[in-house]
Amino acid sequence: MIVKMYDCGFTKENNWFRYRAGAIIIENDCVLFAGNENENYLYSIGGGVHMGETAEEAVLREVYEETGVHYEIDHLAVIHENFFNENSGTLKGLNCHEISFYFIMKSRGTKELHSNSTTYGVKEEMHWIPINDIDKYKAFPSFMKEYLSKEHFGIEHIVTDERK
Secondary structure (H helix, E strand, O other): OOOOOOEOEEEEOOEEEEEEEEEEOEEOOEEEEEEEOOOOOEEEEEEEOEOOOOHHHHHHHHHHHHHOOOOOEEEEEEEEEEEEEEOOHHHEOOEEEEEEEEEEEOOOOOOOOOOOOEEOOEEEEEEEEEHHHHHHOOEEOOOHHHHHOOOOOOOEEEEEEEOO
């Protein structure tokens, strides 16, 4: 029996919603982002939570799919509500609303990855960005630089609205 996995999300008219699990992976004062040749920005490691899957299961699966490495979860750090519009790509013209659970992953002490990931059939590239230089890149989520520059206690709820 083949079981198809479906992301928890939907598109209705010109609106798009997704439930996502993201990873904050830090090694040697750098944070890991992904990118691909179809997009002009970098994005956090992670992806859609599948139906019947917990956010923890999703982030472990996504991190392995994208990095080729089994990271462990340290703790849930951020619940992010993100509102944005896309001008290009598969979401062009849609009003987007995404809810993401961001997990801090335990450091492995090395930046070595075994990535062979693709998104929508396009090869992804992994980028270790120095935390102090995140603002020099077009990288999402946009809260990451400020978040990583401070000490945190507990889970934070962050809302960003990047609709134009």
